[in-house]
Amino acid sequence: MRTRSMVFGLTILPILASLLITAVLIMLVGADPRAVFEKVWEGAFRDLRSFSQVINFWIPLTLVSMGLIVTFTAGLWNIGVEGQMGMGAVFATWGALTLQLPPLILIPVEILLAMLGGGLWAALVGILKTRLKVHEIFGGVALNALANIASIYLISGPWQPAEGGSVRATPPFPADALLPPMSPDFGVSLLALVIVGVVIVSVIVALRGTRWGLQLKATGKNARSALLLGVPTGRSAMSAFIVCGMVAGIAGGYRVLFTYGSLRPLVSGGIGFLGLLVVLLVSIRALWVPLVTFIFAAILGGSTRLKVALQLDASLAGVLQGFLVLAVLFSNGLRERWRETNPAHLSETDIKTPESLKADR
């Protein structure tokens, strides 16, 4: 019982601490922290319209985070997730701009294309890693840049509208190519929500209850031992990349097929990197992902109103978010240290060794 309240405290405290630090900062720049938090709250939850903005950011963020749960479980730093989103967006854009199909077929095809784009881009990172021994961080960074260059090239070249135009985006997609919103007031795609739900459940189930999930965990904990114990670690890593890439591809597709309705440069917008942060924050516990991404989406989405209404510096929400991350990491560190000095509290489930995984099987 004492342990549980301790753990709970260590989860809630950092949130309170970061709110407090941000409040002090806000007062230092001469603003009223209550007004700031009020505006963020209103900006996120005032009405259906503002809430839909939150959900529209939550969807891609949750998707990439769930994808990253898979790669992190396999012990892989999939920095390339941004590029995988970007390529998902590019592939979906190709479908939206060129295919002439009835919406009932076109939209699923676009989503499959997005998965293909993200999956392919992730597979490249995987091949570099497993075949050529290029660390996934380097491969990922390079492929992120390539994905951005490719999308800017396509926007300013082949997909430029006939009349020239701004070259800041492709022409808007035809209405049939876009995901329909649930209602004019609640501009959220039902299909996307369903996909997010399916992805969350599938990732949790796959990691907990399948041989594949166990192999990923074994690879992640200790690839060498896992290999010696007969786990095909190369194949596990490859499959983790591809699954993550496909999910990130959907997120990228969502950005173009719903959020913007056209392809724009840097359409992934750092959401992939934010996803990395989320997964580190929740210590790779999949169940926590939807909640934490929701908090992030609410703070960031709500900050639009903050900026417009109070004209505070645009990065304030980022500061709050940064403190939140620092505080959680700090408390995670404290928790680790507390556990180390109190080994009696170590439970079986806390530490999984390849051996215990094997026993699980």
Add this chain to the structure above:
Amino acid sequence: MPRKLSLLILLMFIAVAIAPVAAQDEEFVFGMILVGPRDDNGWSQAHFEGGQYVEETVPGAKMVYFEKLNPADAPETTLLDVVTEMVDQGATVIFTTSDEFEEDTAGAAAAFPDVTFINVSGDDAYTGEAAPNLSNVMGEMEWAKMIAGCAAALATETGSISYLGPLINFETRRLVASAYLGARYCYENYAGKDPAELTFTVTWIGFWFNIPGVTLDPTEVTNDFFDNGADVVISGIDTTEGIVVAGQRAAEGQSVWAVPYDFAGACEQAPEICLGVPYFHWGPVYQNIVSEIQAGTWEQTWDWIGPDWMDINNPDTSAVGFIEGTGLSEEDKTSLDAFIAEMTAYATDEANADTFFLWEGPLSYQDGTEIAAEGEKLPAVAPLGEAPSVWYLEQLLDGITGASS
């Protein structure tokens, strides 16, 4: 029954509390949406200060702004979200100050038919695609770019001028071409040199500002310019790398100069080597629009607004200007003033309406296609595909080194 009564009393209280707020609410709120930071010393700052000008000159005017609206800096929000918040703050007119916002502004204009939208640099109102509550406005920067080119040609000692280009589209092509025409004219007529020996090169970095790993790095590109014999850089991008690098080179003892862009205060980055800056002055333009809306006389237009030829730097009347820099020698300053006087005489002559100075035949595209025969003036704008025009310039002009597409 008592419950209903208390509800009624409560409602009355609320009404009383709200009424005075509504009554004293004579302020006129307008929205300003920026693609970059409001203090970028370039494109976005020029708009932001235009908004501040309206606040200062129109009684009761109050600006609400949103800076850095682009997928990378604000992935969590869209133009429609920002517009919704601004309308909620009481905004009745919203300026969307980038061509990047063109499509989204059309969507927002449809969603909020009672709000007036002004999209800067788009062409929807010209092509007839725009909703009735949406106008376009742009400044005739071409004039000021010709002056920029002239200043560069007067200053260059190596006869090699470089243009730091953003990405390639109609707008950027015609601005590069304008600078080139100004440079060629002054190199021949004021500097007294052979225009055939003038080198004018453009390098496109790929976007309006530096995106590390994606665009060419404008700092590196500018260094390359100087390493390859150019001694003047004319900037066409949203940010200040061109003049910053030129300032560093000058500090090392090199004879180099820069012409920055967009924002009247841009020379401050390195005043000693700044030849001058072609800039937008949105204040009077925006003030005019706001006043029309207040008076109820606003109508949809596609405006391409030139300088005030009485004084192109008059802060209360001119939409476009050129501030001469301290890097300009006395002699060159005299020549440049004479050039501006020549241009003014041209522009104020009725016979030259809807054309630009120096945009006169023989003019051809880079591939040799003639777009204006000897003595023929190229129209400022003509429907795309029907006739060549300055607005829809499809290639760079013959004589410029660099990519047209």
